Amino acid sequence: MRALIATAEGPRMSAVADPVPGPDAALVEVRHASANHGEVRHTAVLPAGSVMGYDAAGVVVGQAADGSGPPVGTRVVAFGMGAWAERAAFPTGSLAAVPPGADLAEAATLPLAGLTALRTVRAAGPLLGRRLLITGASGGVGHFAVQLARRAGAYVIASVGAPGRAEGLRELGADEVVVGLDGVRPVDAVLELVGGPHLVRCWELLRPGGGLQSIGWASGEPAVLSPGWSFSLGPARSLHSFGNVSTPGPDLELLVGMLVAGTLSTRVAWRGSWERIGEAADALLGRRLSGKIVMDIVPDVDGDAPSR
Ligand SMILES: NC(=O)c1ccc[n+]([C@@H]2O[C@H](COP(=O)([O-])OP(=O)(O)OC[C@H]3O[C@@H](n4cnc5c(N)ncnc54)[C@H](OP(=O)(O)O)[C@@H]3O)[C@@H](O)[C@H]2O)c1
Structure with missing residues (x-):
C-alpha cells in the first residue's frame, strides 16, 4: 500500500x-x-x-x-x-x-486537535463565569478550544498573532479577540499554545489560584524566566503539562456527536x-x-x- x-x-x-x-x-x-x-x-x-x-x-x-x-x-x-x-x-x-x-x-x-482541546478545557476545571485565555487561538486546537470553553461557560479571550488571524473566532464563541497579549486583564485560566514569551506573559496574567496549561510551543521560542517569576501572594497558581491521548474512543465519540448536532464546528x-x-x-x-x-x-x- x-x-x-x-x-x-x-x-x-x-x-x-x-x-x-x-x-x-x-x-x-x-x-x-x-x-x-x-x-x-x-x-x-x-x-x-x-x-x-x-x-x-x-x-x-x-x-x-x-x-x-x-x-x-x-x-x-x-x-x-x-x-x-x-x-x-x-x-x-x-x-x-x-x-x-x-x-x-x-x-x-477531530482526533488530535479536538481531543487536546476537549481534555484541556476539562482540566481547566469549572469554567462557568471564569475568564479563560486561549493563545494561538487561530490554529487547529485553538478553534476547537474556543468553542468548547464557551460551551463550558467561560468568558473566552482568544489571542491571535495579527488582526487578519481573528476571523470567525467571535462567531465561534470568543467574548474578546486580542492581538498579542497587551491590554489583557488578569485571567483565571490559560490554554497556552504558543510558548516562549507568550508562556511567560500568560503566567503573569494568571490570578492567584489560577491554572495555566502549557499545551504547545508553536513559536519555537525559548521562555526566559526572571528571578521571582513564580512567586505570588495568595492561593498558589499552577502550571500543567499536557500529553494525555490515552483511550481516545469515548471522547472521540463525544466530539463526533457534537459535530453531528452542530454544537461544534x-x-x-x-x-x-x-x-x-x-x-x-x-x-x-x-x-x-x-x-x-x-x-x-x-x-x-x-x-x-x-x-x-
Ligand atoms: N501537548 C499535546 O499533546 C499537543 C497536542 C496538540 C497540539 N500541540 C501543540 O500545540 C501547538 C498548537 O497546535 P495546533 O495544531 O493548534 O497548531 P496550528 O494550527 O499551527 O496553530 C498554532 C497557532 O500558533 C500561533 N503562532 C504563534 N507564533 C507562531 C510561530 N512563530 N509559528 C507558528 N505559529 C505561531 C499561530 O497563530 P497566529 O498566526 O495567529 O499567531 C497559529 O495559528 C503546537 O505547538 C502543537 O505542537 C500539543
Whole structure:
C-alpha cells in the first residue's frame, strides 16, 4: 500500500507493507486524514521510514479479531500512529463511529486537535463565569478550544498573532479577540499554545489560584524566566503539562456527536490530495492557515467531494 513516511526532509510518499492488526485492533481503509502542527514540524525526529500521522477517517475493512469494536463497513474516525496510509490498524478503543450523513472529511479533523482541546478545557476545571485565555487561538486546537470553553461557560479571550488571524473566532464563541497579549486583564485560566514569551506573559496574567496549561510551543521560542517569576501572594497558581491521548474512543465519540448536532464546528483551512502534504505543511508552519488540514487519501468515494 502507499503511505506517507518520515524522512529527514519531511513526509514522503512510499510503498510500505500493509499493517498487521493486533487482536484488539480494527483495519481501516483511510479515506481522509488530517495533519497537525507537531507532526509536520517534528518529522525529522521520527524514526526514518515510519508511517506518519495520527488522525484518520475511513471505513472498517477488518473487524478486530477479539470481536470488539465496529463491524466491517462502519464509517469511523480514529486516533493512532500510522494514520497517513491507505490502510491503518487502530485499537478499537481509539475509534468512534461516524453516523451516516456526517461528513467523513470533517470528522478526520477531530482526533488530535479536538481531543487536546476537549481534555484541556476539562482540566481547566469549572469554567462557568471564569475568564479563560486561549493563545494561538487561530490554529487547529485553538478553534476547537474556543468553542468548547464557551460551551463550558467561560468568558473566552482568544489571542491571535495579527488582526487578519481573528476571523470567525467571535462567531465561534470568543467574548474578546486580542492581538498579542497587551491590554489583557488578569485571567483565571490559560490554554497556552504558543510558548516562549507568550508562556511567560500568560503566567503573569494568571490570578492567584489560577491554572495555566502549557499545551504547545508553536513559536519555537525559548521562555526566559526572571528571578521571582513564580512567586505570588495568595492561593498558589499552577502550571500543567499536557500529553494525555490515552483511550481516545469515548471522547472521540463525544466530539463526533457534537459535530453531528452542530454544537461544534471544524474549520477546514486546507483540503487537497495527500500527495500535496508538503504544500499544506509549508502553509501551516508559515502561519498562512487558520484551522485544520484535510488530506484526501481516497477522494470522493463517499460523496464528500474534495474542493480542489
Ligand atoms: N501537548 C499535546 O499533546 C499537543 C497536542 C496538540 C497540539 N500541540 C501543540 O500545540 C501547538 C498548537 O497546535 P495546533 O495544531 O493548534 O497548531 P496550528 O494550527 O499551527 O496553530 C498554532 C497557532 O500558533 C500561533 N503562532 C504563534 N507564533 C507562531 C510561530 N512563530 N509559528 C507558528 N505559529 C505561531 C499561530 O497563530 P497566529 O498566526 O495567529 O499567531 C497559529 O495559528 C503546537 O505547538 C502543537 O505542537 C500539543
